[in-house]
Amino acid sequence: MAMNSEAPSGSFRLSMLINDTRYRSYTFQVIALLILFALFGFLISNLLENLRNAGLDISYQFLGEPAGYDINQRLIEYDSQSTHWRAALVGVLNTLLVAVVGCFLATVFGVVAGVLRLSNNWIVAKIMAVYVEIFRNVPVLIWILIINAIFLISLPQPKAFRGENAEASMLFDAFAFTGRGIYMPKPLFLEGSWVVIATFVLSVIGVFVYRRYARNQLFQYGRDLPVGWPSLAILFVPSIVIFFLAGSPIGIEYPELKGFNFKGGIWARGSFVALTLALAIYTGAFIAENVRAGIQAISKGQTEAAASLGMKPGRIMGLVILPQALRVIVPPMISNYLNLTKNSSLAIAVGYMDITGTLGGITLNQTGRAIEAVLLLMAFYLAISLSISAIMNVYNNSIKLKER
Amino acid sequence: MTDNIAFVRHDTLPPAPPPPSETGAIKWVRENLFSNVLNSVLTLLALYFIYRIAVGFLPWMLNGIWDAPSLQACREILNGESAGCFAVLTERWNQLLFGFKYPTDQYWRPSLAFILLFASVAPVLFSKLPRKMLILTAAYPFIGFWLIWGGTIVAPVLIALGFVFGYVVFTRFEKNSFAAGLISAIIAALVFWYIAGFVSEALSGVLALEPVPSRDMGGFMLNIILGTVCVSLSLPIGILLALGRQSRMPIIKGICVVFIEFIRGVPLITLLFVANVVLAYFLPPGTTFDLILRVIIMITMFSSAYIAEVIRGGLAALPKGQYEAADSLGLDYAQSMRLIILPQALKISIPGIVNVAVGLFKDTTLVSVISMFDLVGMIRGPILASTEWNGVYWELFGAASFLFFIVCYGISQYSQWLERQLATDHR
Numbered sequence: 001m002a003m004n005s006e007a008p009s010g011s012f013r014l015s016m017l018i019n020d021t022r023y024r025s026y027t028f029q030v031i032a033l034l035i036l037f038a039l040f041g042f043l044i045s046n047l048l049e050n051l052r053n054a055g056l057d058i059s060y061q062f063l064g065e066p067a068g069y070d071i072n073q074r075l076i077e078y079d080s081q082s083t084h085w086r087a088a089l090v091g092v093l094n095t096l097l098v099a100v101v102g103c104f105l106a107t108v109f110g111v112v113a114g115v116l117r118l119s120n121n122w123i124v125a126k127i128m129a130v131y132v133e134i135f136r137n138v139p140v141l142i143w144i145l146i147i148n149a150i151f152l153i154s155l156p157q158p159k160a161f162r163g164e165n166a167e168a169s170m171l172f173d174a175f176a177f178t179g180r181g182i183y184m185p186k187p188l189f190l191e192g193s194w195v196v197i198a199t200f201v202l203s204v205i206g207v208f209v210y211r212r213y214a215r216n217q218l219f220q221y222g223r224d225l226p227v228g229w230p231s232l233a234i235l236f237v238p239s240i241v242i243f244f245l246a247g248s249p250i251g252i253e254y255p256e257l258k259g260f261n262f263k264g265g266i267w268a269r270g271s272f273v274a275l276t277l278a279l280a281i282y283t284g285a286f287i288a289e290n291v292r293a294g295i296q297a298i299s300k301g302q303t304e305a306a307a308s309l310g311m312k313p314g315r316i317m318g319l320v321i322l323p324q325a326l327r328v329i330v331p332p333m334i335s336n337y338l339n340l341t342k343n344s345s346l347a348i349a350v351g352y353m354d355i356t357g358t359l360g361g362i363t364l365n366q367t368g369r370a371i372e373a374v375l376l377l378m379a380f381y382l383a384i385s386l387s388i389s390a391i392m393n394v395y396n397n398s399i400k401l402k403e404r
Numbered sequence: 405m406t407d408n409i410a411f412v413r414h415d416t417l418p419p420a421p422p423p424p425s426e427t428g429a430i431k432w433v434r435e436n437l438f439s440n441v442l443n444s445v446l447t448l449l450a451l452y453f454i455y456r457i458a459v460g461f462l463p464w465m466l467n468g469i470w471d472a473p474s475l476q477a478c479r480e481i482l483n484g485e486s487a488g489c490f491a492v493l494t495e496r497w498n499q500l501l502f503g504f505k506y507p508t509d510q511y512w513r514p515s516l517a518f519i520l521l522f523a524s525v526a527p528v529l530f531s532k533l534p535r536k537m538l539i540l541t542a543a544y545p546f547i548g549f550w551l552i553w554g555g556t557i558v559a560p561v562l563i564a565l566g567f568v569f570g571y572v573v574f575t576r577f578e579k580n581s582f583a584a585g586l587i588s589a590i591i592a593a594l595v596f597w598y599i600a601g602f603v604s605e606a607l608s609g610v611l612a613l614e615p616v617p618s619r620d621m622g623g624f625m626l627n628i629i630l631g632t633v634c635v636s637l638s639l640p641i642g643i644l645l646a647l648g649r650q651s652r653m654p655i656i657k658g659i660c661v662v663f664i665e666f667i668r669g670v671p672l673i674t675l676l677f678v679a680n681v682v683l684a685y686f687l688p689p690g691t692t693f694d695l696i697l698r699v700i701i702m703i704t705m706f707s708s709a710y711i712a713e714v715i716r717g718g719l720a721a722l723p724k725g726q727y728e729a730a731d732s733l734g735l736d737y738a739q740s741m742r743l744i745i746l747p748q749a750l751k752i753s754i755p756g757i758v759n760v761a762v763g764l765f766k767d768t769t770l771v772s773v774i775s776m777f778d779l780v781g782m783i784r785g786p787i788l789a790s791t792e793w794n795g796v797y798w799e800l801f802g803a804a805s806f807l808f809f810i811v812c813y814g815i816s817q818y819s820q821w822l823e824r825q826l827a828t829d830h831r
Contacts, residue, residue, distance in 0.1 A: 029655040036659060043686045050685045121443045122436035123450045137812035138805040139766035141780055146805075149797040342671035348773055360677055370681040377677070378670045385669035 091358035105280035110287025135285035144278040151270030181269040183255035192249040271352040294329035474792035503622015517551040554613035562600035582738035618696040622777035631765035642711030667709035718753030758819035
């Protein structure tokens with residue numbers, strides 16, 4: 001019996017493109033590519049024809065023209081004579097402001113709620129469960145509108161703070177919650193304040209150095225130095241001493257009622273607070289679930305093993321539980337940050353001028369450059385998302401369990 | 405030794421009841437609420453918090469006015485007391501559910517479609533129900549379309565028949581190869597629909613309901629339509645994208661990766677902007693698309709990218725042995741995917757898919773930003789802007805949150821139940 005194990009040789013036939021697995025994948029890919037090209041060609045030819053019919057073209061010239069509208073909340077200089085590009089930049093910074101403040105608050109809410117949900121206090125655990133379920137199951141847009149409505153109708157107007165027996169009063173004489181937003185004290189950096197700031201920065205470095213030293217002592221000689229109180233002392237004592245030696249160069253500016261409005265201090269607009277707070281509470285509910293899942297993922301044996309090695313509860317948390325739990329918690333947490341950043345585009349619903357409000361809102365409507373504006377908008381969000389996921393990949397690889 | 409012992413008990417004592425502090429409610433309270441100082445403080449704080457909320461909320465809720473023609477009338481009835489004015493809900497309930505343009509005498513149609521939705525989704529959700537009910541599931545898209553949009557019943561029936569015809573052709577040719585069956589089925593269905601187009605025009609009066617254009621859809625109905633249509637359309641697309649991303653062919657993989665990452669990188673609002681102002685530029689000149697259809701296209705793209713990522717996770721979680729086993733049985737790609745890989749991968753991904761579905765349903769409220777009148781759009785637009793109800797925020801937003809909460813919480817509870825049902829391993 002003749003063995004026939006060699007691959008069938010012979011000339012290439014056309015039918016092999018479909019029937020031979022060696023060539024079939026090329027056929028499929030070529031077909032897919034052709035379909036893709038045809039689709040893009042179809043769309044682009046439509047676009048060109050539509051633009052020709054409407055007498056339009058694609059150009060980003062409008063970015064250099066004066067915008068002609070005002071933006072009430074801005075981090076950089078801007079007036080109605082500034083260009084559309086500048087307006088977009090103001091929007092970008094406003095988006096990033098919401099994203100950073102929102103992510104910080106969401107982490108605080110989420111970690112507190114997630115840890116308390118595992119508390120052995122029944123009533124606290126239940127309250128946190130209710131918080132998580134209520135906020136996860138209602139659209140974030142509704143939360144933004146509800147919190148915005150609190151500013152619109154429930155909080156007093158600044159004029160209610162006037163007079164001897166005013167209807168409203170400031171909290172600690174420093175915070176005013178008004179319908180226009182929240183007024184907060186602002187730190188004033190006077191002459192010589194840099195000495196205090198420099199001292200503080202050095203103290204922060206000092207704390208890290210001390211902790212490293214303490215750890216080395218522990219690992220090398222088994223000497224268990226106290227960490228908590230010395231760190232606090234290093235952090236604050238030098239700064240406070242220098243602060244008074246330099247003659248209190250850092251002051252606080254309190255918001256004050258002048259006429260019908262507050263002057264001075266930091267003014268966080270109602271729309272900003274509503275957006276940030278709603279996003280933070282909403283995302284915090286998701287983060288709480290991640291934190292809970294992360295802590296529960298660490299089996300109880302780990303705690304018991306560490307305890308049987310004679311570790312103190314603080315050390316068990318810091319050296320055994322957290323490093324393992326963080327591996328579970330951090331990746332979904334970062335994707336929640338990403339969601340928060342993308343959801344900040346809902347600012348348009350409460351009139352906060354982020355990039356969607358400036359570039360995708362007023363600029364788009366004024367210039368009629370829909371395609372250009374939307375493309376630019378997408379590119380901005382895409383750049384943020386892709387860079388955050390790149391960072392996340394680096395992090396994931398660095399904490400991945402090294403399996404050999 | 406025993407002599408020293410004065411007394412030895414010969415019979416065992418009857419078991420004494422545990423001390424009162426170690427039984428029943430007292431023990432539970434001690435262990436769960438007041439186990440130490442910190443816990444006691446937390447408990448008291450929590451009780452105070454609940455008390456404050458109850459004091460503020462319950463009278464507002466219980467003394468609420470449910471019957472009044474306007475906010476002014478409501479305030480007059482309340483006479484200075486602070487309580488909810490829920491009359492806006494009773495008066496505008498139909499608008500909240502159906503929008504303000506849907507013909508009033510036709511409300512029974514979407515309501516019936518909504519009830520049928522439950523009946524047709526039930527056999528998919530609960531595998532214990534009789535399998536014959538799946539016929540209703542298959543027929544539902546056409547019944548639902550006919551009920552909500554109206555028009556003649558001939559068109560949806562013919563479209564459905566086209567699918568049936570295609571399926572028959574598919575079973576005939578499937579023996580040759582899966583691809584041949586698929587292609588011939590698509591061609592057969594297209595030919596059938598082309599011919600059916602003439603038939604349907606001729607029979608346009610048969611069993612015709614009053615046609616309702618899609619720009620008249622609104623209210624919670626619009627959210628439900630967008631949610632169900634987009635999730636069900638994005639499932640098959642998501643599966644294809646996930647398979648494409650796992651594929652060994654670099655070009656197909658590249659296309660899928662770029663599509664998924666692009667969609668996941670931009671907020672849904674920008675995609676809705678595309679649907680609203682940009683998409684029309686990319687269509688052949690002269691074609692006018694419904695806004696609702698354009699929005700459905702964009703939301704479907706959006707959710708299919710997310711579903712693709714969930715399913716990719718399911719595919720990656722399958723042990724490699726499953727793929728190798730399918731190969732070693734001599735199954736080709738389509739067979740191994742359909743019979744071995746996908747059933748398992750989809751089962752793993754169900755919780756993730758449900759999460760995406762809930763998130764998507766919540767995100768359908770974003771269409772209010774591009775001035776469509778869904779539930780949130782109705783509240784922000786026609787109702788809050790009307791002279792009668794200007795200023796009724798809490799009652800309206802509270803009702804909207806309540807509606808969404810019921811649906812989303814229900815779905816996530818179902819998903820958890822299903823997870824327990826499907827947990828066949830690690831018993």
